[in-house]
Amino acid sequence: MSDDVTVPEDLEVPQEARHEWADLAERASAAQFAYHVKDAPTLSDGQYDALIRRLNELEEAYPTLRVPESPTLAVGGAAFSTEFQAVDHLERMLSLDNAFSEEDMRAWASRVEREAGELAYHFLCELKIDGLAVNLLYEEGRLTRALTRGDGRTGEDVTLNVRAIRGIPDQLQGNNIPELVEVRGEVYFPLAAFADLNASLVAAGKPPFANPRNTAAGSLRQKDPRVTASRDLRMLVHGIGAHRGLDFARQSEAYDLLGEWGLPVSASLRVVDSIEDVLAFIATTGEHRHDNAHEIDGVVVKIDETALQRRLGATSRAPRWAIAFKFPPEEVNTRLLDIQVNVGRTGRVTPFGVMQPVVVAGSTVTQATLHNAEEVARKGVLIGDLVVLRKAGDVIPEILGPVVAVRTGAERAFVMPTECPSCGTTLAPAKEGDKDIRCPNSRFCPSQLRERLFGLAGRGAFDIEALGWEGAVALLESGVLVDPDLGGASESMLFSLGQNEIARVPLYTRAAKKTDPPEAVTDGRVLSANGLRLVGNLAAARTQPLWRVLVALSIRHVGPTAARALARHFGSMSAIRTASVEELSAVDGVGTVIAEAVRDWFDRPDNAWHAAIVDRWAADGVRMEDERDESITPTLAGKTVVVTGSLKTFTRDSAKEAIIARGGKAAGSVSKNTDFVVVGPGAGSKEAKARELGLVILDEAGFARLLETGAADPAP
Ligand SMILES: NC(=O)c1ccc[n+]([C@@H]2O[C@H](COP(=O)([O-])OP(=O)(O)OC[C@H]3O[C@@H](n4cnc5c(N)ncnc54)[C@H](O)[C@@H]3O)[C@@H](O)[C@H]2O)c1
Numbered sequence: 001m002s003d004d005v006t007v008p009e010d011l012e013v014p015q016e017a018r019h020e021w022a023d024l025a026e027r028a029s030a031a032q033f034a035y036h037v038k039d040a041p042t043l044s045d046g047q048y049d050a051l052i053r054r055l056n057e058l059e060e061a062y063p064t065l066r067v068p069e070s071p072t073l074a075v076g077g078a079a080f081s082t083e084f085q086a087v088d089h090l091e092r093m094l095s096l097d098n099a100f101s102e103e104d105m106r107a108w109a110s111r112v113e114r115e116a117g118e119l120a121y122h123f124l125c126e127l128k129i130d131g132l133a134v135n136l137l138y139e140e141g142r143l144t145r146a147l148t149r150g151d152g153r154t155g156e157d158v159t160l161n162v163r164a165i166r167g168i169p170d171q172l173q174g175n176n177i178p179e180l181v182e183v184r185g186e187v188y189f190p191l192a193a194f195a196d197l198n199a200s201l202v203a204a205g206k207p208p209f210a211n212p213r214n215t216a217a218g219s220l221r222q223k224d225p226r227v228t229a230s231r232d233l234r235m236l237v238h239g240i241g242a243h244r245g246l247d248f249a250r251q252s253e254a255y256d257l258l259g260e261w262g263l264p265v266s267a268s269l270r271v272v273d274s275i276e277d278v279l280a281f282i283a284t285t286g287e288h289r290h291d292n293a294h295e296i297d298g299v300v301v302k303i304d305e306t307a308l309q310r311r312l313g314a315t316s317r318a319p320r321w322a323i324a325f326k327f328p329p330e331e332v333n334t335r336l337l338d339i340q341v342n343v344g345r346t347g348r349v350t351p352f353g354v355m356q357p358v359v360v361a362g363s364t365v366t367q368a369t370l371h372n373a374e375e376v377a378r379k380g381v382l383i384g385d386l387v388v389l390r391k392a393g394d395v396i397p398e399i400l401g402p403v404v405a406v407r408t409g410a411e412r413a414f415v416m417p418t419e420c421p422s423c424g425t426t427l428a429p430a431k432e433g434d435k436d437i438r439c440p441n442s443r444f445c446p447s448q449l450r451e452r453l454f455g456l457a458g459r460g461a462f463d464i465e466a467l468g469w470e471g472a473v474a475l476l477e478s479g480v481l482v483d484p485d486l487g488g489a490s491e492s493m494l495f496s497l498g499q500n501e502i503a504r505v506p507l508y509t510r511a512a513k514k515t516d517p518p519e520a521v522t523d524g525r526v527l528s529a530n531g532l533r534l535v536g537n538l539a540a541a542r543t544q545p546l547w548r549v550l551v552a553l554s555i556r557h558v559g560p561t562a563a564r565a566l567a568r569h570f571g572s573m574s575a576i577r578t579a580s581v582e583e584l585s586a587v588d589g590v591g592t593v594i595a596e597a598v599r600d601w602f603d604r605p606d607n608a609w610h611a612a613i614v615d616r617w618a619a620d621g622v623r624m625e626d627e628r629d630e631s632i633t634p635t636l637a638g639k640t641v642v643v644t645g646s647l648k649t650f651t652r653d654s655a656k657e658a659i660i661a662r663g664g665k666a667a668g669s670v671s672k673n674t675d676f677v678v679v680g681p682g683a684g685s686k687e688a689k690a691r692e693l694g695l696v697i698l699d700e701a702g703f704a705r706l707l708e709t710g711a712a713d714p715a716p
């Protein structure tokens with residue numbers, strides 16, 4: 001590809017600029033080829049967009065650099081030879097100009113306003129679906145040809161493949177079917193179908209696909225249409241090309257017609273009056289970026305009136321009456337410098353990637369999870385690889401896969417260590433056949449102890465705000481947690497910590513001042529605000545309900561749900577300690593795996609120190625029994641309730657507790673077995689799913705009534 005980009009010989013242009021242009025043009029051109037023809041990008045979209053932006057800057061400064069073959073002018077990736085027959089579009093398919101900021105959007109809107117003159121107009125806002133464009137030719141209502149965009153003039157004939165896509169009608173239905181119409185739209189891989197496909201690949205021992213966009217492109221551009229048919233691709237309409245016997249004054253009107261004829265039109269369109277409304281649409285869409293059935297990479301804003309569209313016209317590459325607002329990229333390419341392992345609170349050893357630091361979705365990422373050795377193998381990543389890293393919203397950064405095309409041969413495979421990196425003990429699976437390997441030294445392994453301490457202070461357990469990761473490290477380093485009976489540091493000592501002990505931990509102290517009361521000073525230091533908070537938090541933690549104490553013990557498989565069920569049924573630690581596997585597993589929501597894990601935790605001879613933890617906590621005043629509130633009527637016995645979004649008078653936890661206290665089940669996900677779905681502001685896909693399933697949906701007031709009476713009046 002790169003040999004058709006030659007440096008323009010204009011001596012007026014400084015040599016530096018010419019060289020930079022040539023270098024960037026070659027890289028952009030190669031990236032276009034990899035992305036559009038091979039469906040296997042070598043750059044991230046953000047890097048590619050940055051290249052094109054810089055090229056545009058250079059070409060604006062030195063217009064002779066803007067030669068016809070410049071990658072800035074290409075729609076797609078120049079005319080390439082592929083395995084498909086090349087066919088011309090009746091009307092050219094263009095790309096879109098990009099906007100990356102509010103400022104860019106306002107600049108575009110001002111240009112439109114200037115050109116519009118006396119014409120009244122509206123903005124048509126659409127989701128920018130991350131897929132690939134196709135052009136469907138309908139003649140007398142019959143689908144006669146389908147092309148990819150190609151270079152905009154000439155596309156690839158993928159008619160047979162497109163016929164295999166569900167939702168694209170072979171025959172239009174209804175009235176006033178035009179003699180001829182080119183329907184443009186985006187073919188995409190629905191996220192749920194993509195997840196299913198990857199799950200089945202993984203189950204078959206094959207590597208999963210990295211992202212839905214390239215997989216959609218690869219699935220459509222298959223020699224064998226049966227492969228396309230086996231992938232659950234979909235399409236949404238977003239434009240009209242050549243047409244005869246079809247008349248419309250607004251693009252949104254044309255969409256309505258297409259919809260009536262059976263073509264898939266997006267339900268997320270909005271027609272708005274002002275650029276302010278456009279910006280508001282962009283903002284809300286950005287907040288709900290992941291709440292769609294498909295990936296989106298931005299918002300496309302178009303002028304709705306065709307008269308103004310015609311007046312604004314197009315450049316050789318893109319219409320002037322439309323613009324694509326791009327969201328910040330969530331996928332970037334970066335180097336996988338190393339793979340190291342963590343030892344978690346239950347001894348599980350998990351590899352994680354040490355990344356070349358990279359900014360993505362607003363934060364700098366230096367690590368990414370890899371779950372287990374099998375996953376490293378499945379993803380096919382080698383140490384030293386350039387990899388695609390994804391960070392979406394608050395989700396933990398994830399390595400999607402390697403960029404194989406740029407390997408140098410210097411990469412090396414990861415080998416799982418055989419000894420614990422924290423304590424040197426030989427690693428082994430807990431049971432034969434387990435996927436995970438563990439450090440069996442749970443009592444003294446420093447890493448496990450640190451993780452347990454951090455975990456038990458978490459919001460789902462004792463909720464000791466002043467004890468975070470650094471706090472756990474500091475308490476262990478200062479030696480204040482050494483348990484004389486156990487012969488080493490242990491969480492058993494946590495509630496034995498008083499002012500005097502905490503005063504020995506530098507992290508929780510500050511230098512004493514003259515004004516400090518002398519009795520508060522230890523070795524010239526006093527508790528800092530953080531230290532005082534820890535003292536207060538520990539006092540409050542002693543009165544936490546039993547289920548939180550159970551979670552804090554780091555018993556395998558005993559998370560908040562199981563802990564709540566156990567606490568509700570048995571009511572006290574001593575009852576749980578003496579319950580048999582049968583008694584434990586008879587509890588709704590417990591089961592044998594959990595029951596056995598609980599028994600094992602207390603009973604295995606080498607676990608005697610576990611009981612010592614419980615005993616010392618109890619001696620130090622930690623509540624080991626729940627007071628039962630007999631005044632609460634079990635209004636929700638046997639009912640399953642899902643709470644989603646935020647409520648005013650309940651936190652997540654207190655809503656759950658309220659449901660459970662009334663005998664109900666508080667579930668995390670919506671299914672057909674859900675009886676009630678309580679919806680607060682910010683509810684996303686769960687609400688949508690609930691509506692889809694026709695479940696009873698309640699607002700906060702309805703929830704309050706439900707708790708009281710067990711009866712539901714659905715929200716309006
Ligand atoms: N990673 C790489 O190496 C690499 C290389 C080339 C291109 N790319 C990606 O592709 C982009 C350029 O590709 P492009 O020319 O297709 O431009 P584009 O993706 O910026 O915008 C144009 C395309 O958006 C699509 N689209 C989705 N929803 C739409 C809607 N509602 N209305 C209209 N169009 C809609 C259409 O297919 C249209 O052709 C780059 O910005 C980059 O993200 C990446």
Ligand SMILES: [Zn+2]
Binds near residue numbers: 420424447448
């Ligand atoms: Zn260890």
